[in-house]
Amino acid sequence: MGSTETGAGADPGMPARGNGQSQGTAILRCLVKAGRLTDREAEELAAYASDNDKLVDALVREKGLAERDELIQHLENYYYVRSVDPSDLTCEPSALRLLTAHRAKSFRLLPMRASDSSVDVAAADPGDLPTLDSLRALTGRRATPFVMLESELLEAIRANYQDVPADGKASRPRAERRVLARGESKSGGRGGKAPKYPEDDVSRLVDAVVEDACSLGASDIHIEPWADKTTVRFRIDGVRVLRSTLSPTIHPQVASRLKIIGDMDIAERRAPQDGRATFRWNGKPVDLRISTLPSKQGEKVVIRLLFKDPSLVNLEKIGLPGDLETRYREIAAEPIGMILVVGPTGSGKTTTLYATLGTLDSERFNITTLEDPVEYEMANVTQVQVNPKAGLTFLTGLRSLLRQDPDVILVGEMRDTETAEVACRATLTGHKVLSTLHTADACQSIVRLLDMGIPPYLVTASLLGVLAQRLVRRICEHCKEEYPADDAERALLGLAEGTVLHRGAGCDKCVGTGYSGRTGVFELLVMDEKIRRLVFERARSQSVRYAALERGFVTLAERGKQLVQAGVTTVSELERVVLTSESREQFCSNCRRLVRYEFTVCPFCGTALRETCPRCSAPIEPDWEACPACGEPIEHAGSRRYCARCMSVLDRSWDSCPYCGGA
Secondary structure (H helix, E strand, O other), X not given: OOOOOOOOOOOOOOOOOOOOOOHHXXXXXXXXXXXXXXXXXXXXXXXXXXXXXXXXXXXXXXXOOOOHHHHHHHHHHHHOOOEOOHHHOOOOHHHHOOOOHHHHHHHOEEEEEEOOOEEEEEEOOOOOHHHHHHHHHHHOOEEEEEEOOHHHHHHHHHHHOOOEEEOOEEEOOHHHOOHHHOOOOOXXXXXXXXXXXXXXXXXXXXXXXXXXXXXXXXXXXXXXXXXXXXXXXXXXXXXXXXXXXXXXXXXXXXXXXXXXXOOOOOOOOOOOEEEEEEEEEOOEEEEEEEEEEEOOOOEEEXXXXXXXXXXXXXXXXXXXXXXXXXXXXXXXXXXXXXXXXXXXXXXXXXXXXXXXXXXXXXXXXXXXXXXXXXXXXXXXXXXXXXXXXXXXXXXXXXXXXXXXXXXXXXXXXXXXXXXXXXXXXXXXXXXXXEEEEOOOOHHHHHHHHHHOOOOHHHHHHHEEEEEEEEEEEEXXXXXXXXXXXXXXXXXXXXXXXXXXXXXXXXXXXXXXXXXXXXXXXXXXXXXXXXXXXXXXXXXXXXXXXXXXXXXXXXXXXXXXXXXXXXXXXXXXXXXXXXXXXXXXXXXXXXXXXXXXXXXXXXXXXOXXXXXXXXXOOOEOOOOOOEOOOOXXXXXXXXXXXXXXXXXXXXXXXXXXXXXXXXX
């Protein structure tokens, strides 16, 4: 539903009613129309609310511009819906279980009453049709909205989700079983009191922050200056959490100390800088990549922590499923060809490439890498750091490497067409190439190569396979618990009623998050003759995916669902990292193309994908006798009787066709 505050640039007098604008916009428009505010005053009030993180309805009452009852009357007239009074609000437990607290707050919706076909919801913005459609897709019920002041709605959501009964057992909503849903505690630390760093000595303070991050297994440290404080945040298992706050006066000293450590210019505060250093923790070296960025409040500093542990780059430990690992090792053992590892930043692509190099005989093969930066040092492997300032780019380095008699080449990333084409052509001259791309899945990576301008014949001749991956957090083994899957989770995973899933309750071992460590979710696309033919014909990624699925290809979404059912990770983690709108797809029985799951008609050929009610167009199941949305009796297509001569639809009581006389 978006933010409730109206942006500074919004014009309260322009948007059409019921168009999904925020409640703040609606209130300001109504006050302008009533003569309480001018357009200029409304814009200033909206900007003030946005800058100070205030809700417009609370701000209006605080300034005495309107009373609560007047605002409710305005909103009822604006949205043409009835309102809900907090004193009369009652929510059925069965309705509350349709949405988690996190979704309720995000949607700005509070389920009050639910039937098999509909649900009454208190809403901040009843005109937000996309959000109401999302609720219908999620719950399978039509939403009947009632308007409520947003400040009162958020308080009602908090109060009603404090203790939601589930199967007769009191439990908190899934989204709130973590510390503030993302592992961030109210005290600033993860599941505990924020540490007190020694601010009297900047050198000790910096060391303490880095040691604390290492002990928690953080991958990044974010030191951010604000007007009244400096925050220290860690990225742990892919999620950023607040660890502590510092006095704002000490921030310049902290930034200067980190610049000295990273061998940067401490006098330069107007331009970004990058540096690196080595830190020893528990006797082991930790590589620090330090980056500074000038901001309005001061220099923001981000430190990437790289643990130089050889055990981290082992193909057996990165989480490949057994069948997929066997197939991947087979293509990795091929002497000639290209393997791509794809996924977003931070998904572990480089670690997988290093693990792949670890399966090769570095004594026998001449292995050379081009990286930016070099993250792990490997024995018997020539590793080259890209340096664009000196003229050493991926392209120039790759061309030089081909004159070094290489057997295996690792290119850190294919950033441009020239690099990708040289890498592909290198396989034609007898080399093996490993590299990465930033694409959503394995099938899209092939289309990306074609879009970059690589000729289809070059892609089909060079590419052996594509491994796509994500990283999801693992449930903490010390506090893992079972719970019955709710309706939304069963619908998402296609599970039977009564299915039991797992989650982490939060404990000292996982510092209150319910997660400990991460594992990979993978999909492997291996090139074969049919896929090569599709690539040569420049087919769409959907066609490539369908051809792969016919040959046993398992998607990222399906692998993630397997991990959830195995108790390795949670549904919320799967939704956060793996599942996207593209993950929920179906095949058209006529044209055999992939289309969105929520579509009832194929947009390519017009074929009905699922039966719908002839009266209200709601999706219906094959065994339903009536539509649950409108009560219309259903005559299923499979149960109809047709005339063999003219193909007219016949009533089952007729002995012959009244149109042509046929039987």
